[in-house]
Amino acid sequence: MPDNKGTSIAKFAEPFVCGGTAATFASIVIHPMDLAKVRMQLYGQLNPGKTVPSFVELLSGMVKNDGIASVYKGVDAAIGRQLVYGTARIGLHRAISDKMKEMNEGKPISFLMKTLSGMASGSIAVCIGTPFDIALVRLQSDSMAPVAERKNYKNVFDALTRTASEEGTGALYKGLLPNVLRGMAMNVGMLACYDQAKESVAKILNDPMTNGPALTTQIGASCVAGFTAAAFSMPFDLIKSRLMAQKVDPVTNKLPYSGVTDCAMQILKKEGPQGFFTGFSAYYGRCAPHAMIILLSIESITQAYKNAFGL
Numbered sequence: 001m002p003d004n005k006g007t008s009i010a011k012f013a014e015p016f017v018c019g020g021t022a023a024t025f026a027s028i029v030i031h032p033m034d035l036a037k038v039r040m041q042l043y044g045q046l047n048p049g050k051t052v053p054s055f056v057e058l059l060s061g062m063v064k065n066d067g068i069a070s071v072y073k074g075v076d077a078a079i080g081r082q083l084v085y086g087t088a089r090i091g092l093h094r095a096i097s098d099k100m101k102e103m104n105e106g107k108p109i110s111f112l113m114k115t116l117s118g119m120a121s122g123s124i125a126v127c128i129g130t131p132f133d134i135a136l137v138r139l140q141s142d143s144m145a146p147v148a149e150r151k152n153y154k155n156v157f158d159a160l161t162r163t164a165s166e167e168g169t170g171a172l173y174k175g176l177l178p179n180v181l182r183g184m185a186m187n188v189g190m191l192a193c194y195d196q197a198k199e200s201v202a203k204i205l206n207d208p209m210t211n212g213p214a215l216t217t218q219i220g221a222s223c224v225a226g227f228t229a230a231a232f233s234m235p236f237d238l239i240k241s242r243l244m245a246q247k248v249d250p251v252t253n254k255l256p257y258s259g260v261t262d263c264a265m266q267i268l269k270k271e272g273p274q275g276f277f278t279g280f281s282a283y284y285g286r287c288a289p290h291a292m293i294i295l296l297s298i299e300s301i302t303q304a305y306k307n308a309f310g311l
Helices: 003-046 055-066 066-072 075-103 111-144 155-166 169-171 174-203 215-245 259-272 273-277 278-308
Strands: none
Touching: 003 055, 003 066, 003 075, 003 111, 003 215, 003 278, 055 066, 055 278, 075 111, 075 155, 075 174, 075 278, 111 155, 111 169, 111 174, 111 215, 155 169, 174 215, 174 259, 174 273, 174 278, 215 273, 215 278, 259 273
């Protein structure tokens, strides 16, 4: 006789376990691209007036100067972030959208409902995972600072504890507002658009999706989601990275930016509208594969999970 209690727990945990597993796997694969993206975004701030190098130039220079391991600097923070943030944002979106579908008598929900689900789950997940995001940006950007100003963090936990002890617990939530905006935009662009694109692509390919979407449907929908995720969230991600990485100027004893609006205005004034998309090649190169790996793998992971627990 099946264990109804165990089955219900497994059913509840399904979107969180499967989503977190897929997000963690994807982050490990694309970490070098994420590292290059952050460095390109900060380059304009640290080297005003200079041409931002491409992500290929950045990564090849790191390998040449510091070895192949340098491109995985901060991967422990990336894993910790996805175990918290990735699990929450994907799990909550799936749980909320599934509940909406159930309330809609099993019929597909509208794109507006998918958008609201993505925004709600994205904002909640960001509030939970921001400290790990702070640690990740600090680890990735520390070696770009002058030698005398480097923190030389040992790992993610060292970055978290030192940031809290040296700058106060509030520093772990620096840049929370743009991070929330980014999380909402990312979830809408990636998850809500994927759900919508999956329905549209399935119709074009005559895929009934009886036992889940066909591989061709998954690939087509994930390509769309990869682009929309990058396009929607890039400006917020740039502002978030600038605010999270900023340090007190030893001369003025002030931070470079006073907040989200000030950061956005300074970028617009000094770097122009295109400044909000600095490092877009690396960002898209990071977002598209990341989204595709998550969205392609999560279907297989979910099916394996259901088989394992008899769901």
